[in-house]
Structures are given as structure tokens and as C-alpha cells.
Amino acid sequence: MSIQTQSIHPSIQPVGIVRSYPRKSEIVREDDAADHVYEIVSGTVCACRMLREGRRQISGFYFPGDVFGLENAKKYNVAAQAITNVVVRVIKKQALTALASSDRAVADQLLALTARELTRKQDHLLSLLSTTAEERIICFLIDMVQRASPREDHLIALPMSRLDIADYLGLTIETVSRTLWDLERRGAIKIKGYHSIVLRNQFVEGRAEEMLDLFEGIKGQRPKTEEELDKWLVSPEGKAAMLFNLTSLSRWGERARHS
Amino acid sequence: MSIQTQSIHPSIQPVGIVRSYPRKSEIVREDDAADHVYEIVSGTVCACRMLREGRRQISGFYFPGDVFGLENAKKYNVAAQAITNVVVRVIKKQALTALASSDRAVADQLLALTARELTRKQDHLLSLLSTTAEERIICFLIDMVQRASPREDHLIALPMSRLDIADYLGLTIETVSRTLWDLERRGAIKIKGYHSIVLRNQFVEGRAEEMLDLFEGIKGQRPKTEEELDKWLVSPEGKAAMLFNLTSLSRWGERARHS
DNA sequence: CGTTGATTTGATGCCATTCAACTGTTGTGG
DNA sequence: CCACAACAGTTGAATGGCATCAAATCAACG
Numbered sequence: 001m002s003i004q005t006q007s008i009h010p011s012i013q014p015v016g017i018v019r020s021y022p023r024k025s026e027i028v029r030e031d032d033a034a035d036h037v038y039e040i041v042s043g044t045v046c047a048c049r050m051l052r053e054g055r056r057q058i059s060g061f062y063f064p065g066d067v068f069g070l071e072n073a074k075k076y077n078v079a080a081q082a083i084t085n086v087v088v089r090v091i092k093k094q095a096l097t098a099l100a101s102s103d104r105a106v107a108d109q110l111l112a113l114t115a116r117e118l119t120r121k122q123d124h125l126l127s128l129l130s131t132t133a134e135e136r137i138i139c140f141l142i143d144m145v146q147r148a149s150p151r152e153d154h155l156i157a158l159p160m161s162r163l164d165i166a167d168y169l170g171l172t173i174e175t176v177s178r179t180l181w182d183l184e185r186r187g188a189i190k191i192k193g194y195h196s197i198v199l200r201n202q203f204v205e206g207r208a209e210e211m212l213d214l215f216e217g218i219k220g221q222r223p224k225t226e227e228e229l230d231k232w233l234v235s236p237e238g239k240a241a242m243l244f245n246l247t248s249l250s251r252w253g254e255r256a257r258h259s
Numbered sequence: 260m261s262i263q264t265q266s267i268h269p270s271i272q273p274v275g276i277v278r279s280y281p282r283k284s285e286i287v288r289e290d291d292a293a294d295h296v297y298e299i300v301s302g303t304v305c306a307c308r309m310l311r312e313g314r315r316q317i318s319g320f321y322f323p324g325d326v327f328g329l330e331n332a333k334k335y336n337v338a339a340q341a342i343t344n345v346v347v348r349v350i351k352k353q354a355l356t357a358l359a360s361s362d363r364a365v366a367d368q369l370l371a372l373t374a375r376e377l378t379r380k381q382d383h384l385l386s387l388l389s390t391t392a393e394e395r396i397i398c399f400l401i402d403m404v405q406r407a408s409p410r411e412d413h414l415i416a417l418p419m420s421r422l423d424i425a426d427y428l429g430l431t432i433e434t435v436s437r438t439l440w441d442l443e444r445r446g447a448i449k450i451k452g453y454h455s456i457v458l459r460n461q462f463v464e465g466r467a468e469e470m471l472d473l474f475e476g477i478k479g480q481r482p483k484t485e486e487e488l489d490k491w492l493v494s495p496e497g498k499a500a501m502l503f504n505l506t507s508l509s510r511w512g513e514r515a516r517h518s
Numbered sequence: 519c520g521t522t523g524a525t526t527t528g529a530t531g532c533c534a535t536t537c538a539a540c541t542g543t544t545g546t547g548g
Numbered sequence: 549c550c551a552c553a554a555c556a557g558t559t560g561a562a563t564g565g566c567a568t569c570a571a572a573t574c575a576a577c578g
Contacts, residue, residue, distance in 0.1 A: 031490065049385060051494060057388040059381055071381060072374030077493065078381070097367075104360050107370075111359075114373045115331030121380040122318055122330060122337070126308060128387040129316040129429040131535080133566070162525065170388040172567060177526055194524060194575060234336065235310060390567075392534065421557065434534055436558055453543055453556055519578100526573065533566085541558065548551080 015099065016089035027080040027088065028069070034076045035093050037069040043086030044159045047078045048167065058168040060124065061160065063147055069093075070114045084159050128170060135236045136169045137179045141189070142239045161194075274358065275348035286339040286347065287328070293335045294352050296328040302345030303418045306337045307426065317427040319383065320419065322406055328352075329373045343418050387429060394495045395428045396438045400448070401498045420454075447502045 018041065021027050027038065027045060038045075045062040059078055062068050068080060100107040127139030148156045158165075162173045169176070183189050232238040277300065280286050286297065286304060297304075304321040318337055321327050327339060359366040386398030407415045417424075421432045428435070442448050491497040 052496065057385055059384055059388075070374060071378045072371055073378060077378075100366070100370075101363050107359070107366050108356075111366075111370055111373060112331055114370060114377060115329060118373060118377045118380060119330045119332055119336075121377060121384060125318055125380060125384050125387065126316055128384065129318075129426075131429060131565095167388075170390060173525075174527085174568085175566060178566095181526080237311065390533095431535060432557075433536085433559085437534095440558080522575105522577085524573105524575075526571105528571080529569090531566105531568080533564105535565090536563070537561090539558105539560080541556100543556070544554085546551100546553080548549105 015095045016091040018087060018089050021082040021086050021088065023082055023085050025082050027082060028076055030076060030079045032076055034069060034073050037067055037091050037093060037096060038080070039067045039089040039091065040064050041087040041089055044083040045080055045086055046083055046160070046164060047080050049078050056167045058164060060120065061168065067113050070117055083164060130236060133171050133175050133179050136171065137176065137183070138236070138239050140165065140169060142242055274354045275350040277346060277348050280341040280345050280347065282341055282344050284341050286341060287335055289335060289338045291335050293328060293332050296326055296350050296352060296355060297339070298326045298348040298350065299323050300346040300348055303342040304339055304345055305342055305419070305423060306339050308337045315426045317423060319379065320427065326372050329376055342423060389495060392430050392434050392438050395430065396435065396442070397495070397498050397502050399424065399428060401501055
């Protein structure tokens with residue numbers, strides 16, 4: 001639940017060139033030679049693949065501090081689009097690997113970044129294995145909460161559109177819209193306007209020990225150790241509980257009534 | 260379409276300990292400390308997570324030469340189960356990183372393995388973004404064809420059960436069964452027995468230039484360069500074409516009639 | 519203030535799941 | 549080698565959830 005802002009090692013920074021891209025522009029194309037990596041300085045980027053009939057698949061979102069283009073391939077097999085106006089630091093792979101072979105700290109950092117990206121992909125993958133739309137959206141929201149910069153107003157803004165979310169989760173915009181509305185109806189989130197959905201994040205503040213108390217006697221599940229709590233929190237039910245912030249347990253499990 | 264058998268660097272091998280696990284045994288548990296990586300010597304392993312109500316999610320299959328446990332975390336967030344009897348080389352992460360910091364070749368190898376795993380996860384992820392069961396299964400089969408060891412009998416054996424496939428694709432065994440049968444009916448594959456599904460892989464032999472000719476005039480799509488062909492082959496339609504090996508184009512696109 | 523694009527809402531159909539019964543395969547012991 | 553049990557896979561009918569198509573509503577921008 002900690003905010004990871006593991007940016008690129010300072011000694012790398014001079015190697016890169018800072019560039020700006022306007023909203024909706026293409027940063028890399030699918031068939032570009034994969035000889036650069038990109039660190040997000042500000043804004044939001046998505047990695048995506050275009051299919052026929054206008055279908056699009058989004059394989060990941062990238063926020064400030066994230067790095068994309070680390071995968072091992074001659075050509076990118078995905079494109080990168082700017083969701084908002086973005087500033088990125090472009091770094092030649094060649095320069096990076098050269099630096100890594102002389103500086104051990106850089107090599108460690110590079111491996112750590114790649115491994116972190118691997119963990120992210122794994123999480124996304126597991127959320128896509130859920131058969132229900134609600135589970136996928138809950139996973140997505142929790143992920144966004146954990147990665148977003150903390151704000152004092154207990155709100156978290158999502159920069160991406162419903163279409164982006166749909167393409168990221170393998171759903172349609174209509175299903176995303178309906179599911180979000182249902183979550184709002186049940187008190188888990190609040191939707192404010194189109195372009196920046198917001199949701200409560202009081203539970204980000206809550207430390208593990210406090211949460212243990214709150215979980216007392218829920219549905220017969222009652223994690224007693226912090227370890228058990230961790231395990232519970234990564235499960236679909238646990239994530240749902242996080243999202244609902246334990247405030248409306250009575251209505252928990254209640255399904256949409258479609259009228 | 261090449262068979263990647265990028266095993267661990269020879270200089271690492273003395274560090275590891277070789278171990279055997281019987282079929283269906285657990286190699287690592289979800290809450291184990293993530294301080295080892297595992298190289299498959301022989302057999303098949305899956306990384307999975309168990310959910311309540313007996314639900315299971317499989318995040319990846321690992322074949323000889325593959326390495327798992329590379330993700331960056333204190334604890335594994337997935338378990339590893341032996342699909343068949345397996346032999347693995349167990350390597351302490353600590354020893355590996357120590358070796359990597361002194362030997363540049365090892366460091367490169369470690370990064371390459373992690374980046375390859377990242378690419379794999381990306382591919383799996385993209386196949387899960389397909390809404391239809393058939394597309395997911397076609398992606399899965401193509402992936403298996405590309406990773407399987409080449410055999411002279413033009414057949415490829417899949418060691419995993421229908422349940423494994425279902426848990427890997429986020430489907431049910433019934434849907435997997437029905438879709439596979441439908442693919443067989445349409446001439447794409449042949450199912451032989453339970454424990455080892457087999458399918459034709461003549462097209463593995465075909466080089467790109469030959470395939471270009473075969474693609475002439477299909478559905479108005481006619482890739483002219485090798486680059487275009489590559490792009491076509493990674494799309495759902497292209498993978499379907501690969502699977503059908505262009506032998507039954509007349510029946511291509513035909514759907515199951517459910518009776 | 520009208521236009522454009524994004525989102526929501528509604529009605530319908532299809533496909534995957536579910537539950538259930540059945541069939542085929544594998545493995546074991548007589 | 550056969551009989552049997554235990555398991556793995558297939559097949560069928562009914563349900564439900566998501567996609568699809570269509571229309572209405574809302575926000576942003578000039």
C-alpha cells in the first residue's frame with residue numbers, strides 16, 4: 001500500500017533527453033525499433049496495440065517515475081500513447097546498457113525496474129483472469145489507488161477515459177460505466193465529472209494494525225496476523241473490502257438490481 | 260517462430276542445486292520468502308494463485324530452459340506447482356546477484372531472462388484481453404507451438420490438463436473442451452487422448468517467404484512485405500490463420516453450429 | 519448557444535457459465 | 549489380462565452476464 005516512486009538512478013539522468021508530447025499523441029509506434037526506454041517525468045502514458053475494426057488493447061498505464069520499453073525485443077510489439085500531456089525522458093538502450101556494465105548501481109537499478117514491471121504485469125494479468133467485470137474493475141481501482149500520488153483531500157483522480165479503462169480490462173465502455181455506477185450506488189466510490197473520476201481513499205491512511213480490528217468477524221473470515229491480512233487483501237474479496245473501506249459491510253455482496 | 264532455448268549462463272550452474280519434484284507437488288508456496296529462482300531442467304511447471312471456493316488462476320507455464328521467480332518482491336505472490344514430474348535447478352537469489360555484480364555476462368543474462376519473462380507476460384496479457392474464448396485458445400495454442408521442443412512427427416504434445424488451460428485463460432473446462440472440439444471439427448487441430456493433446460505444426464517448418472505466397476488474397480488482406488506479415492501474424496486473425504495452416508480457408512470463419 | 523465528443527441509459531441477443539448426466543481414459547489389484 | 553475404481557473429459561439444457569446496437573444526456577469548447 002506504499003507509494004513507490006522509484007525513479008531512475010540519478011547518474012543515468014544526464015544520458016536522457018527530455019521531450020514533451022501533447023495529449024493523444026503517439027510516443028512510439030508498434031513497428032518502431034526498440035532502441036530506447038522512456039521514463040515518465042509528468043503525465044500519463046498507456047502502452048497499447050491496435051487491432052482491426054478499431055479494436056484496441058491497453059497493456060499498461062505509466063505514471064511519473066515509471067519506465068516503459070524495457071521488454072526484450074527487436075521491435076516494440078506495442079505502441080505508446082499519451083493520455084494527458086506528458087513529459088518523458090528518452091534514454092538510448094545502448095547508452096543505458098553501456099552505463100550498466102560499468103556502474104553496478106545502474107545495473108541493479110535497471111534490473112529492479114524490469115522486475116517491478118514484471119510484477120505489475122503479473123498483477124494486471126491476474127485481474128484479467130477474473131471472469132466478472134466487477135472484480136476486474138475493483139482490481140483496477142485498487143491498483144490506481146496504490147500507485148496514485150497521495151492527496152490531502154482524500155480523493156484520487158483517474159486521468160484516463162472510460163474507453164481507456166475498457167481497453168485495459170477487456171470490457172466495453174458501457175460495462176465499465178454500469179459497473180462504476182453500481183459501485184457508487186453501493187457506496188464504494190464517488191464519481192465526479194467525466195474526465196477525472198474520483199474515489200475515496202481514506203483507507204490509504206489506515207495502517208495494517210487498525211485494519212485488523214476492522215476485519216473482525218466479517219463473513220466468518222477473521223485474519224489474525226498481519227500475514228493473513230496481507231493474503232486476504234490481495235484476493236478479490238479482500239480488494240472489494242478495501243474499496244468499500246469497510247463502511248458498508250451490510251450492503252456488501254449485494255448485487256445490482258438493474259432498475 | 261524460432262525455438263528459444265536460452266538457458267541459464269553456464270557459469271551460474273555450479274551455484275544451483277538440482278532437485279526433483281513429483282507430479283502435482285508444490286514447488287514454492289505463495290507465502291514463501293522469495294529468495295530463490297528456479298530453472299526448469301525437465302518437465303512442466305505452472306505458477307498459480309489459489310482463491311477461495313477452490314478457484315485457481317494460472318499466471319504462466321514454464322518449460323525446460325525457462326526460469327521463474329524473477330519478479331521483484333519480498334514474498335512470492337504466486338505459488339508454483341509441478342504439472343508433470345519435474346527437475347529444477349534451485350539458485351539462491353543472493354548468490355545470483357553477487358555473481359552478477361562481478362561477472363558482466365551473468366548480469367546481462369539475468370536481465371535478458373527477466374526481460375524475456377516480461378515479454379511473455381505481455382503476450383499472455385494481450386491474449387486475455389480478447390473477449391472471445393476462441394481467440395484466447397488460439398493464442399494459447401500458437402504460444403505452445405512456438406515454445407514446444409520440435410518433433411519430427413509434426414505433432415506437439417501439451418502436458419497440461421483442460422483444467423490447467425482453463426485456469427490459464429480464465430475460462431471453464433467446458434468452454435475449453437467445446438472450443439477445442441470446434442477447432443478440431445474445422446480441421447485446425449487433432450485431439451489424441453486426454454493427457455497429451457496434439458496438434459499439427461507443419462507451419463513451424465514454413466519460412467516467412469513461403470508463407471507470404473500462401474497469404475495471397477485472403478479476405479482482401481495481402482501482406483506484401485515480411486514486416487507486414489509479422490504484424491499480421493501477431494493479430495488474432497493472423498494467429499487463427501497460423502493455426503489453420505491455411506489448409507482450410509474455405510471453412511475459415513465458420514462458426515460452431517452447436518449440433 | 520450550438521456543436522462536438524464522451525458518457526450514460528435502455529432493450530435485445532449471444533456467448534460463456536453453470537449444473538447435471540454421461541462417456542472415455544488411466545491406473546490398480548485381482 | 550480383465551474388472552473395477554477413480555479420475556478426466558465430453559455433452560446437453562438452462563441461466564445469466566456482458567456485448568451490441570440505439571438513443572438520450574451531459575460536459576467541453578468555440
